[in-house]
Amino acid sequence: MITPTDSLSDIKKGLDNKSFSCKELTKFFLDRIEKANKKINCFITVCRESALKEAEKADLKSNSVPSPFAGIPYANKDIFCTSQIRTTCGSKMLENFLPLYDAEIVRRAKNLGLIMLGKTNMDEFAMGSTNETSFFGAVKNPWDLTKVPGGSSGGSAAAVAAGLVPFATGSDTGGSIRQPAALCGITGLKPTYGRISRFGMIAFASSLDQAGFLTRNVEDCALCMEFLSGFDPKDSTSANIPKGDYSSELYAKLEGKKIGIPKEYFDGNLDSEIGHCLAEAKDIFSKLGCVLVDIELPNTEMAIAAYYIIAPAECSSNLARFDGVRYGFRSINSNDIDSLYKNTRNEGFGTEVKRRILIGTYALSSGYYDKYYEQAQRVRSVLKNDFNQAFKKVDVILGPTTPSTAFPLNKEARNDPTELYSSDLYTIPVNLAGLPAISIPAGFGKKELPIGMQLIGQAFNERVLLNVAHQFQLHSEWHYQIPKFNESCDE
Amino acid sequence: MTITRKEILKLGDLAKIEISEKDVEELQKQLNKILKFVDKINEQPLINNQNSIEVSAPHKSRLRPDEITENLDRLSISKNSPNSSESLITVPLVIE
Known part of the structure; x- marks a missing residue:
């Protein structure tokens, strides 16, 4: 029997035992998407026909494909180019755009026999942390349909949380995988800058953008890393650094591991209910033999x-x-030609995107470059140094993913563009330093909304990061919780 | 530091985004709020010219070998244009 919250290994087992066929599995998730998408709007495009066709093919060759992912359904954030399948990046500008090639991560997924069910909704060009800037309408949080799912990978996070796909891809420029993962109560990994190819991932801010995964648990994240990450000569920022055996290292004991607790992440900006959940998480790590070490990341606010x-x-x-x-x-x-450029960009981009282009143009313009852009790069090197100092003392850093749980959907009331900037306070420094980090469920607030814990690792050491996160999930049950909304997709 | 009305129009010109008269005032208000917010970086005394402005990628970028690899078909590329004719892209008059 298929359950919507099965992990990748459960699904694989079911396929191997022939408990269900790949077509049955694919249809099961597609039917759920059809019911749920009207209510939570997490998909921009659903590829029903091509997915069922691929599933039939997978069933025919189920005995000959050695791939551990063969026949498993998944979804791509609509920032990844998919050959001849509409790729919108959440924008009117690309409403009918059909790419001529697949992004590298999509190509790898295809080669492994994964079946793409569709393209998930997102903030326009990944600019936003509520999913409300999408041209295709806001996504709703399955835990409470009046709340935001987070962003910009809000569609991917909501789809996984609602049991519509076993996992989805995402991209993270300032927290766009971890923040929605936290607000939707799932696991979200932003690997080290350069760990996963960005070839075919529509660029927002190239020194920060990183592809990653939104999954049910850390074990699934490790599998995605094993099979979808790695060097790609087509991406000049892709790192040719050996990967680890992520899955087998998940079970290493944590005895003696040092976990850094940055005091700046636990100050007045943090909701007390999140502080309370993280205190319980720290206790779990202490019981597992970890040493909690107080550290400082003094320039966090500047990030x-x-x-x-x-x-x-x-x-x-x-x-x-x-x-x-x-x-x-x-x-x-x-x-x-000039009015073609200007009118196209005025009519094709949404308000938030235009605002960011204009502020960016200002920061790079003559006379302001030193004061803003160069100074920001200096801050960035200071932040990076803060992390380097911290990692001399600890293996992993623990903190909140977000300062609060999911907040109300209310685009019209957000007149001040800086109002939401602080929601990325704990995730942004990680992108500026290029480090890997994961958000995992760590409890619930008073309104029964999920709380995420962020673990930050050293560059290219996702093995330790995933190991620490997985050990937490072996000793907690938060990642098994599912929203009541999911029952409405079962009927 | 505040952005003037004239600068808003200049930014629209540089970024090739048409800004209508009715939007200038609201944009000016919003961009000034953002500038006030980001101005914080100039208040930090520890961060001065002595700090490096290196790009903080944790590894070095590299160039790929200068070899011809797979190419996209020219006709398909032009078909992606909102206005094309065979393998040519049509645009309004560029040079008088």
Whole structure:
């Protein structure tokens, strides 16, 4: 029997035992998506026909494919190019865009026999932390349909939480995998910068963007890392550094492991109910033989300001390619080439994207470059140094993923563009330093909304990060909790 | 530091985004709020010219060998354009 919250290894077992066929499995999830998507809007495109066709093929060759992923359904954030399948990046600008090639992560997934069920909703061009900036409408949080799922990978997070796919891909520029994972009560991994190819992943801020995964548990994350990460010559920022055997190292004992507790992550910005859950998590690690070490990350507050200069600066450059000429939306109100560019970009981009392009243009313009962009890069090197100092004393850093649980959907009321910036306070420093980090469920708040714990690792040491996170999940049950909403998709 | 109305229009010009008269005031208000927020980075005394401005990737980027690899078909590429004719992309007059 198929259950919507089966882990990847459960599903694999079911397929191997012939408890269900790949087609039955695929249809099971597609039917759930059909019911749920009307209510939570987590998919922009559902690939029903092609998925069922792929599933039939997988059933025919089920005995000959050695891939551990063969026949397993999954979803891609709509930031990853999929050959001849609409890729919108949550924007009107790419509403009808059909890429000519697959992103590397999609290509690898295809080769492994994974079956793509669709493309998940996201903040426009990954700019946002509520999923409300999507041209295709906001996603709703399955734990409470009046709350945001987080963003920008909000569609992926909601889809996994609602049991619509076993796992989904995401991208994380300032917390876009970890924050929605925390708000939706699932596991979300942002690997080290360079660990997963970004070839075919639509660029937002190239010195920060990183692809990763949203899964039910750490074990599934380890499997995704084993099979979908790794060097790609097509991405010049891809690292040619050996991967680990992530799955087998999950079970290493934690005796003597040092876990850093940064005091800046537990100050007045943090909701007390999150502080309380993390105190319980620290106790679990102590019982497992870990040593908790007080550390300092003194420039944490500066990270958000630096990020909101660097990311818009890079986006203003990356998004220059959307000009209405070669692909995507083109305004019909133009008589000359200049008005074609200007009208296309005004009509094709949403408010948040335009605001970030303009602020980025300002930060890079003559006379302001030193004051903003260079200074932000200095802050970045200081932050990186803070982490380097901390990692001389500890193996992993523990803190909250978000300062609060999921907040109400209310795009119209958000007049101040800086209002939500602080929701990424604990995730942004990790991107600026290029480190790996994971968010895992660590409890629930008073309103029965999930709370996420963030663990930060050393560069390219996802093995230890996943090991520590998995040991926590072996001694806690938070990751087994599912929203009541899921029952409405069972009927 | 505040952004003036004139600068908003100049930014629109640089970024090639049409900004209508009715939107200038609201944009000016919002961008000034953002600037006030990010100005924090100039208050930190420890962060000065002595700190490096290195890009903080944890590994070195590299160039791939200069070899011809798979290419996309020209006709398919032009078909992706909102206005194309065979393998050519159509745009309004560029040079008078």
